[in-house]
Amino acid sequence: MKTCSACFRLFSQDSGFCPVDGQRLIPVAEASPPRTPEDRRVGATLCxxxxxxxxxxxxxxxxxxxxxxxxxxxxxxxxxxxxxxxxxxxxxxxxxxxxxxxxxxxxxxxxxxxxxxxxxxxxxxxxxxxYLEGEELRTVLKRDKVLPPERLVRMVSQLALGLAEAHERKVVHRDLKPDNIFLVGTRDGDRVKILDFGSVRDNSEGAKKLTVVGTTIGSPFYMSPEQAQGLLALDHRADVWSVAAIVFECVTGRVPFHASTGPMILVAIMGSNPLPPSEAGKAYGAPASLDPVMERAFMKSPEARLESVGLLADGVGRAYGLAGSHRDWAY
Missing domain, CATH: 3.30.200.20 (Phosphorylase Kinase; domain 1)
Structure with missing residues (x-):
């Protein structure tokens, strides 16, 4: 391993220069981690x-x-x-x-x-x-406001593949948001990594439940109606809603439901409908063909909602004129 003497990032042995500071990297054997009084763990050896x-x-x-x-x-x-x-x-x-x-x-x-x-x-x-090198989707949206179509389709297609694995095992993430989607930069484009399974709902047989009925788990802006109500009957379709809210933000530059307080956001989610993306994202060229896809993804009843994130990804890609399915567009 090598390190940068300016920022102390760690890199593989075949790396030459730090992409952040431009410094020539040195072997970790020839360097020592920094010490800081603000955090005694830095420079220490743990576990x-x-x-x-x-x-x-x-x-x-x-x-x-x-x-x-x-x-x-x-x-x-x-x-x-x-x-x-x-x-x-x-x-x-x-x-x-x-x-x-x-x-x-x-x-x-x-x-x-x-x-x-x-x-x-x-x-x-x-x-x-x-250790992942890249940036959270939240960072990208703060900087760029929206994602270009090709980047959006690639991202949601990879999300669908990763979440399919969890949903097949009856695991619901429950806290999908731009902060928990990490984009690893590669020469071929983004490689998505889903983070933070600390709020999961495990619906598999015999799984231990840590959430009291009536408790809301998740981030308000991306929370499904059934999550907002703290309902016991909650499955993978709650994640479909959350991914739809992320897609909405990626094409419009704004969240689908907005209010000044958390409880008011939840009331809006349960009682109102978001603007069509083509209207909310008119300044960014969001296509009208995306409107019916998002309408189905934002159905209040899970039974009426798009059944899977894969179907949502398929709808997003086709709204931009692509043929095939999310498996064809992920890479």
Whole structure:
């Protein structure tokens, strides 16, 4: 492995220069990770001396993500470590552990690979994952507002393939949003990775339930009506709605339902209909052929909604004049 002496990112042995800072990379054996008083984990080696922390990648409500060197495997990994106060909550820790179990049971090229679940020396818990280089869809939308059709179709087609694996096993993600869709840049285009299975609903026989009936789980802007109501009868079609909300935002530059508070957003989702994409996204050239596809994806009743994310992806591609199915457009 090599590292950049400016930003301390880790790279494979065959890399030459840091794409962020332009610095010539040096072998990790000739460098040391930085130390910072703001976070004692940076520069430390955790989990029985296996993971050497090199830098902070991101912060979230549950925890902080680091890039680390797996000293045993000789590879770069991401460590998501719970915040101290979250690590004291038994239900949060159980959800975190279930994220590991569910993700590890869903090996798929479009689902982030989870490698381990560890207890840290500072009394927290770590989820060990493959390290991804790229950006979240949220970052792209903040910068570019919308996605061009070819990029949108490729993304939703890959989402359909990854979610089909989960849905076949009766696992509902329940928190699909631009923040949980990671776009890995490759020479051939985006490679989608679905993140964060910590809010899943496992409908398989005998699965343990962690959500009390009437509790809403998910992000309000992307939540289906049945999620908004906290209904017990919730299946993969809730994810269809969420992906439709993401597609809507990708073509219009705005979410389909908007209000000033979370509860008001949920009321809007349950009681009103979004504008047709061709109207909401007129400034970006959203086609009228997309309107009936989104109308079916946003049906309030799951029984009337598009049956799968694959059918939604098919509809999006055909709205842009493509022949075939999402399996043809994913790569």
């Amino acid at each position: 029985g001396g296996r993971y050497q922390i090199w830098r902070i990648v991101a912060d979230g409500g549950m925890g902080r993500v680091y890039q680390a060197l797996d000293l045993r495997a000789g590879r770069s990994v991401a460590l998501k470590i719970l915040h101290p106060e979250v690590a004291l909550d038994e239900v949060s820790v159980e959800r975190f552990h279930r994220e590991f179990q569910v993700s590890a049971s869903l090996p798929h090229e479009h689902i982030v690979e989870v490698l381990g679940f560890e207890r840290t020396e500072d009394e927290s818990f770590a989820l060990v994952m493959e």
